[in-house]
Amino acid sequence: MIIGEQKPLAEIMEQLGEARKVLVVGCGTCVTVCFAGGEKEVAILASALRMKSKLDGHPMEVDEVTVQRQCEWEYIDPLRERLKEYDAILSLACGIGVQAMNEHFPEYITLPGLNTTFLGLPEEQGVWEERCQACGDCILDLTAGICPIARCSKQLLNGPCGGSQRGVCEVDANIPCAWQLIWERAVKLGREELLLEIQPPKNWSTSRDGGPRKIIREDLRLQR
Amino acid sequence: MNAPFEPKIIAFCCRYCAYAAADLAGGLRIQYPPNVRIIEVPCTGRVDVVEILHAFERGADGVMVAGCLEGDCHFLEGNLNARRRVQYSARLLEQIGLGGERVAMVNLSSAMGARFAELVTEMTEKIRKLGPNPLNTTRHGRN
Numbered sequence: 361m362i363i364g365e366q367k368p369l370a371e372i373m374e375q376l377g378e379a380r381k382v383l384v385v386g387c388g389t390c391v392t393v394c395f396a397g398g399e400k401e402v403a404i405l406a407s408a409l410r411m412k413s414k415l416d417g418h419p420m421e422v423d424e425v426t427v428q429r430q431c432e433w434e435y436i437d438p439l440r441e442r443l444k445e446y447d448a449i450l451s452l453a454c455g456i457g458v459q460a461m462n463e464h465f466p467e468y469i470t471l472p473g474l475n476t477t478f479l480g481l482p483e484e485q486g487v488w489e490e491r492c493q494a495c496g497d498c499i500l501d502l503t504a505g506i507c508p509i510a511r512c513s514k515q516l517l518n519g520p521c522g523g524s525q526r527g528v529c530e531v532d533a534n535i536p537c538a539w540q541l542i543w544e545r546a547v548k549l550g551r552e553e554l555l556l557e558i559q560p561p562k563n564w565s566t567s568r569d570g571g572p573r574k575i576i577r578e579d580l581r582l583q584r
Numbered sequence: 585m586n587a588p589f590e591p592k593i594i595a596f597c598c599r600y601c602a603y604a605a606a607d608l609a610g611g612l613r614i615q616y617p618p619n620v621r622i623i624e625v626p627c628t629g630r631v632d633v634v635e636i637l638h639a640f641e642r643g644a645d646g647v648m649v650a651g652c653l654e655g656d657c658h659f660l661e662g663n664l665n666a667r668r669r670v671q672y673s674a675r676l677l678e679q680i681g682l683g684g685e686r687v688a689m690v691n692l693s694s695a696m697g698a699r700f701a702e703l704v705t706e707m708t709e710k711i712r713k714l715g716p717n718p719l720n721t722t723r724h725g726r727n
Contacts, residue, residue, distance in 0.1 A: 369679045400634060407637040408680050414719055415681045 361481070362390040362454045363488045364397060364474040369408055372450065375471045379420060379448035382409065384473070385439070385461065386426035387453035394488055397452030397474050399426040405452065405473065430457030436464055443468050479510075496566030496573060502554055504545040509562075511538035517559035591645040591711035592720075593620045595704070596631045600658040601694045602650030608697030616701035617708040620648070627651070628689075629662025636673040636687055643720035646711035647673075647687045650703070654691055663691060686714060 376382060384406045392398025406422040413420035425442070427435045430453035443449060449468055451458040454476040461470035478490040493510045499517070500507055509515050513531040514523075519539030523530030527540040546552045564570070597603040603624045609616060621644075625631055628651030639647045649670050651663035667689045674684030688710075690703050 369676075400632070403634045404637060404676070407634065407641050408676060411637070411641055411682065411719055412680045 361393055361479070362456070362476060363394045363478050363480045363490075364391045364454050364476050366396055366401065366405065366452070366474055367472070369405075369412060372405070372409070372471075372473055373412060373416070376409070376420070376448050376450065378418065379446075380418075381421045381423075381446045382448045382450055383423050383425060383442065383446045384409070384450045384452060385430065385457075385470070386424070387430035387451075387457050388426055388428040389430075391453055391457075391474065392426075394482065397454075399424075402426055402452055405450075430454075431460045433460070433464055436461060440465065493567070495562075495564070496570075497563060499559075499562075502557075502559065503542045504549060504551060504554075506538060506542045506545060508538045508542065511536075511541070515562075517562055589712065589716050591619050591708055591716070592643065593646040593648055593704070593707055593711060594639045594644045595620045595622050595648040595650055596625050596628060596635070597622050598628045598651045598658075598663070599624055599626055601652040601656075601696075602690075602692055602700060604694035605650075605692050605696045605700040608694065609701045610697075612697050614698055614701045616704045619708045619711075620704045627657065627659045627662035628666035629657070629659055631666055631669065633669050633673045633676065636670070637676070640677065640682060640686070640717060641719065643717060643722065645686065645714075645717045645720070646707060648703070648707050649687070649689045650700070651689070651691055653693050656693065682717065682719070683714065686711065686717070 384402045386392070386397050386399055386402035388398060395401060402424045406424045409420055409422045425439065427439065429435045430451065443465055449461065449470045450473045451461055451470050452473045454474065455472065458470055458472045479492040479494060480488050480490040483489045490510050492507060495509050508517065508519060512519055513529050513535065514521060516539065519542070520537050524537040524540055527537055529535040529537050543552070543555065546555050595602070597606060603622065606622055628649050631649050636647050649666050651666050652658065654663060657663040670687055670689040673687050677686060678684040688707060692699050692703065
């Protein structure tokens with residue numbers, strides 16, 4: 361899922377500027393699960409904004425709403441009527457949700473309350489780790505199910521490098537060497553033969569190097 | 585004429601310890617400041633950051649979360665979770681500008697009626713020194 365982290369209160373206050381009436385819009389999907397922008401986080405932020413703005417001498421009226429998925433037109437469309445009541449809209453969704461709001465309601469600016477950090481999973485309650493970079497050309501079949509693009513600091517295809525020491529990456533002692541993990545798992549699975557094959561340079565055109573990406577499925581498109 | 589400031593403190597009290605301790609304090613006729621408003625909760629693990637913030641937003645001068653002694657939680661870890669949430673709330677209150685010292689986590693058992701009175705007295709004195717919650721414009725002095 362998409363992992364996000366709330367921006368500092370001071371930065372959010374700066375974005376809101378002189379706004380008097382603010383709507384905080386949460387999202388009920390990924391950012392709810394990672395405790396960054398769901399209904400509860402919306403309530404906490406809205407309360408904090410009401411108090412801070414009052415203490416700063418320009419009280420804001422802050423309302424709260426959370427939609428099931430902020431990245432789909434169908435879910436955000438019902439907000440249309442409400443939006444005109446507000447000077448500012450603050451989204452607690454990921455960057456996709458913020459842009460969906462801006463695209464769907466071009467007459468209003470929707471501001472970002474979160475930093476969208478990565479695609480990952482909760483390693484344990486309260487700890488999230490990156491697992492995917494959406495490179496567009498999955499190679500997990502070749503790497504024992506562990507992604508070196510997301511988890512190796514150098515994104516090596518033929519690792520490990522000389523910076524791998526005692527299973528740890530030289531970049532930070534808290535980062536396990538992805539290639540060490542790959543090798544250990546491949547041995548356990550009896551698939552180490554796969555790793556003896558030298559991988560050619562990766563074609564990054566399926567990733568961000570090819571510009572913004574798009575998928576069109578004609579079989580799913582509705583007749584217009 | 586302005587009456588002297590009397591803090592209003594919200595105490596979220598766990599049913600299994602602090603709430604019973606408050607009851608015991610009453611039964612023993614132990615005096616403690618009338619500034620505290622007790623809210624019974626099934627466990628301090630039930631108290632979330634949002635409840636603490638809402639108490640301040642609605643004018644509380646201080647918030648006390650009173651749970652079981654560490655290691656004695658009826659639900660095993662509710663009081664430990666509460667402590668971390670209180671710490672998180674304190675940091676948030678600092679960013680808001682109200683000050684993190686207005687919220688406190690305390691631990692006691694149901695047999696500690698006198699300790700409950702002591703903690704309430706300490707908290708009341710601390711908040712009295714900090715002064716009224718500036719968000720509360722309706723009263724400064726009355727309970």
